[in-house]
Amino acid sequence: MSRYAGNADAIKALVREAEVHRDVFVDEELFRLEMEHLFANTWVYVGHDSQVPNVGDFYTTTIGVQPVLMVRHTDGEVKVLYNRCPHKGVKVAAEPCGNTGKVFRCPYHAWRFRTDGSLLSLPQQKGYDETGFDQSPASRGMTPVRHMHNYRGFVFAKMNDAGPGFEEFFGDSLSSFDNMIDRSPVGKLEVAGGVLRYMHNCNWKMLVDNQTDTCHPMVAHESSAGTTKNIWSTVPEGTAKPMAVEIFLPFMSAYEDFDKMGIRIWKNGHGHTGVHHSIHSDYSQIPGYFDQMTAAYGEERARKILGEARHNTVYFPNIMIKGPIQLLRLFKPISANKTLVESWTFRLVGAPDLLLERTLMYNRLINAPTSVVGHDDLEMYERAQEGLHSDGNHWVNMQRLYDPAELTQENVTTLGTNEWVMRNTYRAWAQFMTCDM
Amino acid sequence: MYHDPKLAAALPTDQELIDFVLREARMLDQQRYEEWLSLYAEDGYYWMPLEWGQTDPKLVCSLMYEDKLLLRVRVERLKGERTFSQKPRSRSHHVLQMPHVESRDDAARTYVTWTSMHYVETRYDEQTLYAAWATHHLTVEDGKLRIKLKRVDLVNCDAAFGNIQLFM
Ligand code: FES
Ligand SMILES: [Fe+2]
Numbered sequence: 001m002s003r004y005a006g007n008a009d010a011i012k013a014l015v016r017e018a019e020v021h022r023d024v025f026v027d028e029e030l031f032r033l034e035m036e037h038l039f040a041n042t043w044v045y046v047g048h049d050s051q052v053p054n055v056g057d058f059y060t061t062t063i064g065v066q067p068v069l070m071v072r073h074t075d076g077e078v079k080v081l082y083n084r085c086p087h088k089g090v091k092v093a094a095e096p097c098g099n100t101g102k103v104f105r106c107p108y109h110a111w112r113f114r115t116d117g118s119l120l121s122l123p124q125q126k127g128y129d130e131t132g133f134d135q136s137p138a139s140r141g142m143t144p145v146r147h148m149h150n151y152r153g154f155v156f157a158k159m160n161d162a163g164p165g166f167e168e169f170f171g172d173s174l175s176s177f178d179n180m181i182d183r184s185p186v187g188k189l190e191v192a193g194g195v196l197r198y199m200h201n202c203n204w205k206m207l208v209d210n211q212t213d214t215c216h217p218m219v220a221h222e223s224s225a226g227t228t229k230n231i232w233s234t235v236p237e238g239t240a241k242p243m244a245v246e247i248f249l250p251f252m253s254a255y256e257d258f259d260k261m262g263i264r265i266w267k268n269g270h271g272h273t274g275v276h277h278s279i280h281s282d283y284s285q286i287p288g289y290f291d292q293m294t295a296a297y298g299e300e301r302a303r304k305i306l307g308e309a310r311h312n313t314v315y316f317p318n319i320m321i322k323g324p325i326q327l328l329r330l331f332k333p334i335s336a337n338k339t340l341v342e343s344w345t346f347r348l349v350g351a352p353d354l355l356l357e358r359t360l361m362y363n364r365l366i367n368a369p370t371s372v373v374g375h376d377d378l379e380m381y382e383r384a385q386e387g388l389h390s391d392g393n394h395w396v397n398m399q400r401l402y403d404p405a406e407l408t409q410e411n412v413t414t415l416g417t418n419e420w421v422m423r424n425t426y427r428a429w430a431q432f433m434t435c436d437m
Numbered sequence: 438m439y440h441d442p443k444l445a446a447a448l449p450t451d452q453e454l455i456d457f458v459l460r461e462a463r464m465l466d467q468q469r470y471e472e473w474l475s476l477y478a479e480d481g482y483y484w485m486p487l488e489w490g491q492t493d494p495k496l497v498c499s500l501m502y503e504d505k506l507l508l509r510v511r512v513e514r515l516k517g518e519r520t521f522s523q524k525p526r527s528r529s530h531h532v533l534q535m536p537h538v539e540s541r542d543d544a545a546r547t548y549v550t551w552t553s554m555h556y557v558e559t560r561y562d563e564q565t566l567y568a569a570w571a572t573h574h575l576t577v578e579d580g581k582l583r584i585k586l587k588r589v590d591l592v593n594c595d596a597a598f599g600n601i602q603l604f605m
Contacts, residue, residue: 193498194487197597223520227513231506244507340597345498353496360498365507369598370485370500372514378600379522 004029008434015430017407018399018423022388025203025396031336033433038317039064041163041432043149043156043170045319045330046070048346049078050153050190051097056115058104059097062332063157068145069093070155073115074102080145080157081117086138104142117142152181153189162436164268172411173270176313180323182305184348185296189326192347193360198369200341202381204318204333205425207341210377211312211320211329212273212421214258215400217251220380224372225251243284247362250279251373258416261311267410269316269428271421275413278311280324286354296350314421316428326359329367337385343367398422447580449548451538457582458550458573462531465604470512473604477505478576478583483604485589500594500601511604522602529603530557539572547585548575556605568592569605 004010004027011033014021023030044063047070051059058071060083067083069092083091085106092104092113103120104113111122119141122128133139147158149166154177156166163169181189200207210216217225228248232241262275274280293302309324318331326346331339345363347356366373388396401418414420449457457476464473477483485500494502503511514520536552552571557564574586589605 193496196487196498196500197595199597199599201599220521223514223517223522224510226519227517228510231509231513242504242506244504248510357495360496361502363498364501368498368500370601372511375522375600375602 002029004033006437008437011433011437012430015426016395017404018402018419019395019397020426022394022396024426024429025205025385026336026388028336031203031333034333035064035066037434037436038429038432039333040160041158041435042317043147043158043163043166044317045315045328046080046148046155046157048153048189048191048328048344049150049155052078054099056099056101057097058093058100058115060091060093060095063145063159064333066159067091068157071100071104071115078148078150078155079116080148080155081142082145084142085111086119086141086143087111087122092142113141117144151177152187160436163432169268170270170315171266171268173266173268173272173313173315176272176310176321176323179305179308179310180321180326180346182297183293183323183326184350185292186350188349189346190349191344192356193345193363195345196343196363196368198341198343198367198374198378200339200378200381201337202339202378202385203336204331204339205429206381206384207329207331207339208314208316208318208320208425209398209422210381211314212263212271213419214261214263214273214417215255216380217258217279218254220376221251221373224376225249241284243358243361244365246283247358247365248373250282253279255417261416262413263416263418263421264413265406265410265420265424268431269425270314271424272310272313273416273421274309274311275416278309278324280311280322281309283324283358286352286358288352289355292351314425316425317432325362326355327363327367341367398426447577448543449575449577449582451541453582454538454541454548454550454575455536457575458536458552458571459533461573461584461587462533462554466529466531468528470515474505474508474512476582476584477508478578478585479505481505481584482586483508483589484586485591485594485605487594489590489594491594500591515603522600525561527558527560527602529605530559531555531605533571536573546577548582549573550575554605558601558603560600560602565599565601567601567605571605 014024047059052070052072055072055074058069060069069081069083071079073079085092090106090108092106112120114120145157145159149156181187225248229252232245261278263273264275265271313321320329328344330342343363345359365371398419461476482504484494484502487498487500491497532555534553536550539549539551541548550573554569556567569589569591572588575582576585
């Protein structure tokens with residue numbers, strides 16, 4: 001029985017002003033519709049162009065649940081193609097990344113494609129003469145994703161014509177990308193250190209939601225950050241604070257601290273925590289780094305770039321970035337109750353290695369399948385995924401500091417424990433689920 | 438080389454190295470975590486690489502690269518009243534092949550063993566099997582064997598995992 005397909009009103013009714021219906025998280029039909037509409041109507045992150053530095057380099061991934069690949073074409077531009085042979089549908093590239101030279105060659109029957117996807121040749125071509133093959137979609141080769149945009153190295157794609165253009169979709173929120181990139185003295189990032197892949201038995205939006213949830217760290221992470229705090233309080237005074245302790249302790253900040261940090265809300269579901277300062281503000285200086293930044297930008301601008309300590313910026317639909325840590329998390333939907341979380345890290349080109357070392361330490365302490373903070377969070381997501389099957393109450397509440405006036409506002413900053421960014425996410429969800437229905 | 442019989446007696450035999458590795462796994466499976474932690478030298482590390490054949494623990498990400506302070510956080514956390522991911526608790530089970538003594542340098546008091554193993558971690562209805570190799574870098578402190586580095590290489594180190602909450 002189909003309850004939601006083609007029924008925009010039923011979908012919109014799932015998002016109330018400050019509540020969201022549980023079907024949004026548990027219903028498999030809605031998940032299929034998300035893949036068909038939401039992930040097609042929005043600009044979805046594909047990868048970073050430093051993953052494909054040379055002609056013929058490719059990287060395979062997914063948009064929603066559809067296999068795609070990003071490749072450096074012979075003309076030097078990055079292309080995003082559906083990773084599907086036009087012949088029998090075989091994934092042309094199966095490794096996470098590699099170099100294919102000037103052509104992709106399908107391993108099943110050796111059809112060959114240029115790196116923009118166009119068909120170059122196939123064996124025994126004569127057999128297709130006068131068959132009308134040139135009228136077939138197969139003759140056009142591997143299909144490019146309709147829209148793509150490379151923003152300062154970050155590659156996004158949009159599969160449908162519906163939905164806004166890149167600039168309109170992201171608007172002022174791109175300032176968080178700018179800040180992360182500007183932290184390199186040469187304004188350049190490189191994917192570095194390897195990717196952490198963590199399987200979650202929960203809906204992908206629980207992760208999105210959590211990124212701006214400032215009322216959970218002191219509770220859910222008491223077991224990890226709180227334990228660290230207790231142990232640290234017993235070491236002799238004057239002991240130098242290790243990097244790991246610097247990373248863990250701010251998770252125990254009080255509600256008032258998070259309130260003061262602030263949040264900012266942009267249109268189309270984007271937003272961030274840590275407007276005025278954040279849990280990343282008080283890390284130790286990295287020797288030599290500020291001098292490099294001053295030399296590159298001048299002191300005033302260097303201070304401005306480094307003074308911005310945005311905590312988590314959520315880009316709708318499914319990524320989060322941490323500028324001060326140079327980290328990007330990608331929440332890859334697999335089914336209504338399964339999500340692959342990939343945590344990617346970047347080197348600030350031209351900056352000291354110690355920054356990358358800290359980035360990688362942060363990633364393994366917080367985002368690894370072996371991370372105690374990760375365990376704390378995943379336990380909550382999985383309990384929610386199970387709990388939401390209860391018929392006792394069909395609604396998920398996100399009412400904290402709700403004010404009806406917000407419905408007409410965007411580009412606003414407010415108290416950090418406001419659940420506005422979450423409400424903003426689900427309003428965007430309803431909008432992009434239905435804008436092409 | 439050591440003519441002083443007292444000194445020679447303080448040096449571990451190969452069998453003692455092997456027994457140490459077996460005993461370490463047994464402590465983990467019996468959840469004697471405090472005792473397990475005391476097997477580590479003060480500057481000891483537990484390392485679980487993310488990459489096949491990884492050599493750099495700092496500029497390449499790892500699943501774990503933890504000093505004794507961080508290991509202590511884990512051990513304390515496992516006991517915590519508000520450690521919700523341990524309600525219910527996880528349990529572990531090691532099956533080790535006979536450890537090999539890879540190298541021994543009595544003068545420097547450094548010993549390396551290599552052990553192939555299957556490791557099972559369970560939590561309530563869930564049971565997950567991992568296959569790995571453990572490399573122990575051991576030393577002698579105050580006449581006792583201590584771990585300088587325990588390195589655990591998972592066969593599928595680059596796979597997407599769910600929670601791994603205990604120690605392999
Ligand atoms: S499936 Fe690709 S060439 Fe036949
Ligand atoms: Fe969290």
